[in-house]
Amino acid sequence: MATIDFITREDLENFKQELLAELRRPSFRAPKQEQQKEWLKSYEVRKLLGISPNTLQSLRLNGTLPFTRVGGLIYYAYEDIRKLMEDRKK
Structure with a gap:
C-alpha cells in the first residue's frame, strides 16, 4: 500500500524560504x-x-529595403530595417 504524506504549514514555510x-x-x-x-x-x-x-512594396521595388523571399513569404532582416530608420533620421 502507498503511504500518504501530509504537508504542514511548517513544510510550506521552509519551502518558501x-x-x-x-x-x-x-x-x-x-x-x-x-x-x-x-x-x-x-x-x-x-x-x-x-x-x-503599398509603401512597403515601394521600398522593396526601388531597392531601399532588401528582402528575401522564401516560398510565398517575404522576410526582411531586422538589421536592414534598423539601418533604413537611421538613414532616414539623418
Missing part, C-alpha cells in the same frame, strides 16, 4: 525579455515602421 534564498542567489538569472528576431515578416515590418502595404 529555500525558494526565496535560491532566487536571491547571484547565479540565478531571471528570464530575459524576448530578444528581437533576426528576420521579420511583412506585417511585422509594416507595424514597426507604421507604413502601408
